[in-house]
Each structure stands twice: as C-alpha cells, then as structure tokens.
Amino acid sequence: MKQDAANLYGSAQYAELDQILEAGLLPPKCERGKGVYVVGWITPKDSQQYYLRHNEKEHVIALAPTRSGKGVGLVVPTLLSWEHSVVVLDIKGENWALTSGWRHENGHKVLRWDSTDAKEGRSARYNPLAEISIGTVYETGDVMNVATLLVGSDGKGVDGHWKQTARSLLIGAITHMNLRGTDMMTWRTHGSSTNINEKETFFMTLLATFGKACATPLLSK
Secondary structure: OOOOHHHOOOOOOOOOHHHHHHHOOOOOOOOOOOOEEEEEEEOOOOOOEEEEEEOOOOOOOOOOOOOOOHHHHHHHHHHOOOOOOOOOOOOOOHHHHHHHHHHHHOOOOOOOOOOOOOOOOOOOOOOHHHHOOOOOOOHHHHHHHHHHHHHOOOOOOOOOHHHHHHHHHHHHHHHHHHHOOOOHHHHHHHHOOOOHHHHHHHHHHHHHHHHHHHHOOOOOO
C-alpha cells in the first residue's frame, strides 16, 4: 500500500485560530471564558496571550513532565474559577493550600479528607457505621454490607479464609454492640477518630467486650 508522503511522519499540527474557535476553546469577543483551563495560546500576529478553556462534557487530560507547571498553570486556575462542585485528588496538599480559602469565601463548602492526618480537627471524617439503620428491618443487611466494605476494601470481594473470618468477626461485634444497647453516638464517635492510638484502644476494648460475651454460656445448668 502506497503511503501519502506528506503524512509520512504524522499529520498533527498547531491549531489555527479558526480551529480553536470551532473547538470552543476560545470564547467569542466580550464574553468571559468558562470551563477547565487547557493550555495557553499566543496569537502569531500581535503576540497576545490567551488561556484556552474547555467547557464541554468530554474528559480532559494533561500530559507533561514532573515540575513542568501542570498544577500552577492548569489545575490551580481551574479551581479558582470553577463555579461548580469539584473533587480533587490532592496528594501533596498544594491545591488545598492555594485554593480552598478562595472557594470557601465564594460560597463553596470545602472539605479536606485525609485518613493519614494524625492531628485531630484538620480532616473531615466519614464513619461507615453511621450508615447502619439501627432498629429497622435493614439493620442486619446494613451491618453485613459495612463489614464487607471494610474487609474487602480492594473491591475484589471477601475471598479466602482470613477475610471471611474477619468479616464474620466484624458482623458479630457490630451486631453485639447494637443488641447490648451501647450508646451508638459514642461508638460512632470513637470509630470515626483519626487518632491511631485512640482507634487501637477502642478496638481492643471492643474485642475484649465481644470476647466476654462469647465466653458467656447461653444455657445454664
């Protein structure tokens, strides 16, 4: 098959103004741009600089080497202008430090969740035990679902002896705490703590309580 010599090394090229406008990356005159910041563009005639922004439903991905400016050039400007809700995977915490204050002052409810943060009060919390509908017909199913999520957090299900045993232990422990009339607000508060030492103490107390219950005979002579 004979190949077109003009496209022997590919047909990619820098976009012209009409192509940029057709793609919707540059807003019409006298209109403010919206959407995700994609890249910068300099007009060849007068060297004016523009930000190209994508405001459609398609996904956007930026590929560039480390420390090349993806964060400060694209992510931060987007977070400082995005009018809707957003979820950010911010491993370094830089985006939170630079944009959370502005978003909060402009009416957004801003939450920072970091399960590895050992300092109390800095991270939002999520307690899966709060999802249990205590005292309803859904209680047992909720307990089983929570135990499955906690043990099989990798999304591959609960397979193997140790995972199945751990799930059974959690189901029994949670159900036991419910049936013995434990203050579930206290239970949930300690269970949602981000302090490692507090979690360990609480869990050991739970195991001790559950162990005593299991050692108590159901029938007496």
